[in-house]
Each structure stands twice: as C-alpha cells, then as structure tokens.
Amino acid sequence: MTFNDTLTLSQSSAVLDAPEGLPEAVFWDMDGTLINSEVYWAAAERHVIELHGGTFSDEVPLRARGQSTPRLLQIVQEYIPAHVDPDTLRSEIIGYVIDREREKPCWATGAVELLDVLSQAGIPNVIVSASPRAMVDNMARQAPQGAFVGYVCGEDGLPAKPDPAPYLRAAEIVGAAPANCLVFEDSPVGLQSGGASGATVVAITGFTPEGVVFDGPQVTNIKDYVGLGLDDLANFMELGSLEK
Incomplete structure (x- = not known):
C-alpha cells in the first residue's frame, strides 16, 4: 500500500x-x-503445549514476547516432551490467536x-x-x-x-x-x-x-x-x- x-x-x-x-x-x-493480544498469545501457548503433553510455565510468554515466529516456536517446543513439526505448532498457535482476535478485537x-x-x-x-x-x-x-x-x-x-x-x-x-x-x-x-x-x-x-x-x-x-x-x-x- x-x-x-x-x-x-x-x-x-x-x-x-x-x-x-x-x-x-x-x-x-x-x-x-x-x-x-498478549493474553491471547499466552493462552495459545498454553493450549498448544498442553495439547502435546507438555507443561506450561508462566515464563513462556515472558520469553516469547516480541520474538519472531520461528523463535517463538523454538521456545514452545522446549516445553513439549516430544518433537512436534514446526509447521504444526505454527498453525495451531496462529490459528488460535486469529480466532480470538476475530471474535473480539483488543x-x-x-x-x-x-x-x-x-x-x-x-x-x-x-x-x-x-x-x-x-x-x-x-x-x-x-x-x-x-x-x-x-x-x-x-x-x-x-x-x-x-x-x-x-x-x-x-x-x-x-x-x-x-x-x-x-x-x-x-x-x-x-x-x-x-x-x-x-x-x-x-x-x-x-x-x-x-x-x-x-x-x-x-x-x-x-x-x-x-x-x-x-x-x-x-x-x-x-x-x-x-x-x-
């Protein structure tokens, strides 16, 4: 534009x-x-980590704040016991946040x-x-x-x-x-x-x-x-x- x-x-x-x-x-x-939207991102990170059998920590949003998407995915993966394809993590996290933002702009x-x-x-x-x-x-x-x-x-x-x-x-x-x-x-x-x-x-x-x-x-x-x-x-x- x-x-x-x-x-x-x-x-x-x-x-x-x-x-x-x-x-x-x-x-x-x-x-x-x-x-x-930070509350949406934190909720998405918790959702995806727990979805894949991991344990969410309050330090995740603090570490992820302002980071690029590839770095965010690396951080989230650290809290999941088994490796998850980055494209899967990306789709799950971004999809969660976009859905929340479409429901209620913040x-x-x-x-x-x-x-x-x-x-x-x-x-x-x-x-x-x-x-x-x-x-x-x-x-x-x-x-x-x-x-x-x-x-x-x-x-x-x-x-x-x-x-x-x-x-x-x-x-x-x-x-x-x-x-x-x-x-x-x-x-x-x-x-x-x-x-x-x-x-x-x-x-x-x-x-x-x-x-x-x-x-x-x-x-x-x-x-x-x-x-x-x-x-x-x-x-x-x-x-x-x-x-x-």
Whole structure:
C-alpha cells in the first residue's frame, strides 16, 4: 500500500492547526502495543503445549514476547516432551490467536482515537510486527478505514527485531527519513529495533507483565494512548531530537 498525499478538507484544516515538529509518520508494533493480544498469545501457548503433553510455565510468554515466529516456536517446543513439526505448532498457535482476535478485537486503550487524530492530520501509520502476515492483515483490516497505509510483517524476509530492518522498511513505505518518524513499542527487542533505525521511540507499558525492565532507547514510557494529541507527539519528537 502507498500513502495517498491527497487530503480531505477536514484533514487540510487539521494540518493548518497542527503544531510544528510533528512526526512525518507513526509506526506501531502490534502485539502489546497496538492491541492487547498478549493474553491471547499466552493462552495459545498454553493450549498448544498442553495439547502435546507438555507443561506450561508462566515464563513462556515472558520469553516469547516480541520474538519472531520461528523463535517463538523454538521456545514452545522446549516445553513439549516430544518433537512436534514446526509447521504444526505454527498453525495451531496462529490459528488460535486469529480466532480470538476475530471474535473480539483488543485495541489498546486510546489507540483507535489516536489513529483518528493522526488520520485527520494527514500523518500516515504503518504496523511493524514480527507476527505472520495473516495476523497483521487481519488487524489492519479491522482498524478504522484508512488508518494504516501499509504494514511490515514477519514474513517479509527481513532480519527480525532487534535489527532495525523492519522499521527501515516502514520508512520506505511512507517515503520518510526514519529520524523524522515516531515508533510505539512494548518489548525490549522492539525498542532496540526502533532506536537502531534512527526513529524516536516511545515505550508502551500498559500490557507489560511486572518485572519487565524498560531501559532501551525510548524517550519516555507511557501506559496507554488515552488523551494523547498532536502536541504530545510533537513533544516526543523534540525529546528524540535532543537525544540524537
């Protein structure tokens, strides 16, 4: 998908009223950032491990958080006594999560409202996730119309986070310099990836298990998106410019 530079009358008005220093684009990690799906992933991991005669541990979701699908499957396999074909594990886990997300979209608090603000201001959004294409596409389609101009997923053949490649690709999608973009992330590997790309990074902590330490390159930590407006995004970018 390609960002359309043609703005509606309402978007043009919003742009005229917008503060200076706004990001040229906003990139959203998906699980635990854009959507509160970590509970679905944990349930899927428990379901599959126990299905194959293993014993689930609460450390599984912590270890799997933010990881690529191949790494997630490796972690899950460690808790299953007999080897299971990775394609089988992948199908079972992803199928479980997609079914839950189709039943009940789990948008992060305030995310849809912020997407609407950004859309009205003509600022493009891109999902940048390690999840498979079917899952990312499912959530992109459930978002408000026009909220996302594209996405990067775990099946795009790019090096996985913490490598900066996924966020560099997102910048290519919108034709912006990474340094002029804002990233929302929730995992250590995601924060590292966004920071390494040169973007300004904000950590979302509202869906993070206790004990996870946020000491990455982010300029600030926020619980959710409630009440965030264009002035806040401009402030984030200013903080990012001071640290570069």
